[in-house]
Amino acid sequence: MKIRHRLSLQFTLISGIILTVVFVLIYLLSAQYIRNSFYKLLQMRALVTAQVYLEKDELTKKKFLEIEKSYRERIPDESSNIYDQHNQAVFIEKTRYNWPVSLLETIRHQEVYRFVFREESGLGIYYPDNQGDFVVIVTARNTAGIQQLQYLLWILVVMFLVALLITFLMGQWYASRALEPIKSINRQVQKIRSNNLHLRVQQGLNKDxxxxxxxxxxxxxxxxxxxxxxxxxxxxxxxxxxxxxxxxxxxxxxxxxxxxxxxxxxxxxxxxxxxxxxxxxxxxxxxxxxxxVDANLTEANSELIRMDELLWDLAEYWRHKSPPLQLHVQLSGMPDDAALLCIRGNRSLIALALQNILRNAFKFSYNRDVSCRLSYSDSGISLSVSDRGIGIAAADTEKIFMPLYRADNAHSFEGYGIGLSMTQKILYLHKASITVSSVLGQGTTFNIFFPPAGKWL
The missing domain is CATH 1.10.287.130 (Signal transduction histidine kinase, dimerisation/phosphotransfer (DHp) domain)
Incomplete structure (x- = not known):
């Protein structure tokens, strides 16, 4: 499934959940309001019924006629009952239900009591009078309220479906607009092949x-x-x-x-x-x-290497060559703690990497003396190897670490262009960096930086 469709569906799902919660709350609150309104109407009907049958002798003729007129405006399926203190039905001869004594006692205790009986709503009131204490019960079916709730339910369902459809369509439109930059990137990427890697993807200005x-x-x-x-x-x-x-x-x-x-x-x-x-x-x-050389270094195949001692060993090695070659080792900024001059790594590999640099330094300087400077700082150990040889052209400084690459002025010297490439791999394996600076015809300096012991693992 494409991202555009997935985003639209997710957006629609989230909107559907929110609308469902809102519409359910609207329906429940409306149902509660309609139910409460109907019970208030039943309570008014109960009071009117009590006044019609119990207050006739105490009201003026005009007032009684008004009450009697409102009493005749009955609710559909309305049924009324009046009970005296002996739980006997009085005044109204035709009764639909014979209510149990327990219900009558509950109404007397609570004075106003709501209940549901056979899908009809009922309300009873306790009505004290000079003729005695009475209980008035009115029941009716809330037909209008039920119809209103059904109508509201249909409206909410239709609105819900229409809202989901609109949300999905708007989500499709919005997702298409939002993903248009990605489509543009895809179109540009499809045009890039191995023969035109110089092409680049166009960037926007939104910084997103x-x-x-x-x-x-x-x-x-x-x-x-x-x-x-x-x-x-x-x-x-x-x-x-x-x-x-x-x-x-x-x-x-x-x-x-x-x-x-x-x-x-x-x-x-x-x-x-x-x-x-x-x-x-x-x-x-x-x-x-x-x-x-691409093997991984671990605690098992590595050790602490004292760089100053390694350099002295290398200087001694070249001194015993035939003819003897001079490697001048210089130390600067040495710490009081000699352990800070240690790096963690494979001693034979580090020695091989440095030997490749020294071998090139002697070879391309016609066996002139080579200087090696070791310095320490809190950020790590720096090592520079300098010669006074033929130098490297600026165009070749970035290529000399490529396997089998040899600069134009190096073809007269014996070699195959493998040593520096191997050196770079070994140093990168030890999390060290190497750079080169050179002046053609004057000499070359290789700068190596080792992180403190333990930081490369």
Whole structure:
């Protein structure tokens, strides 16, 4: 069911419940008013009956004639009875009902008593007189009141059905108007495909939830566009990196098979094939490692890592390389509590991420000294790695973390463009962020920020 129809039905249901409560109250209050009015009429008839039969000798002729005239205006199906103190019917010879003594005593006790008998309304009054104490009972059928209630019921039912119909139609109209922006978004979204992800959904000016939905969808489209661009770039770079050694292997085999070769030439060809095959293995192993880095970190596979100690270990590692390479570690703003220099994570993965950055720093600076600065603040631990190498062009700074991407000025150096992508995945896994700033021909600085230990879990 569409939202428009569901909203209309819900709106109609709510309105129906409200109308039902209101109409039921109207009917019950009207029924109570009609019943009370009829009992007041019965009470007046009882008083008139008492005055006609009991006060004739005490009233003036003119007054009695007026009372007698009103007495003749009877209610349909009216029946009257008068009982004396001995519970005997008096004055009115023709009686419809013989009322029990218990009813008469109840009327004497309450003075005015209402009751219902055989679908007729009845009222009894206690009427003391100089001739004695009497009980007057009048019964009648409230035919006019019943007809009024039936007429009112039909009016309320018809009004209820008409109101529900109008409410549903108005709900359909209102829901259509309210959902028109969503329809517009749907029409625009239907036009967006993988080949035109640059399109965006038009946002309104109301600053409401629908505009927020359009803004979020545009943000999603932007991320998808970037992801598709990265995917296309990855496919292009991967095909290039894999095609080069494969082309070399195929070419070497074809040339070798054209003529008979000496054992030395076969050995040379096999050596070339081995070298190119190793390149393929390095690339595929690197891609496989990228997929494995996406594992989740938990308390079980993580530990506290002292960042200053890790940096000293890395500096010692590069110092023992051949030729020795110098990593200058600088500390600033160190806390009194050394435990604050710890981050929680996987030590081998963190070391691998930092080694990839350091390896690139030495490689692209022709093995010049690299500086590493570690600083602490209440918000976390900052680490910057700087070199004096060839630098990175501004257009390439956002692409160097893509798998198999290599900047134009990096093709003369050995590598496959996997290390920085792996580093970014490892750091994001540890809730750390990494940015890069570079000046072409002067050097590059990688800035890493680690949250305090425990905040990443």
């Amino acid at each position: 939830e629908i505009d927020e939905l359009a803004a979020n969808f545009n943000g999603l489209l932007q991320h998808l566009e970037q992801a598709f661009d990265m995917q296309r770039s990855f496919a292009s770079n991967a095909s290039h990196e894999l095609r080069t050694p494969l082309t070399t292997i195929i070419g070497e085999i074809e040339v070798t098979l054209q003529n008979s070769r000496s054992p030395e030439e076969y050995v040379q060809t096999l050596g070339t094939l081995l070298g190119e095959s190793e390149k393929l293995k390095i690339i595929t192993d690197g891609l496989l490692q990228l997929t494995r």
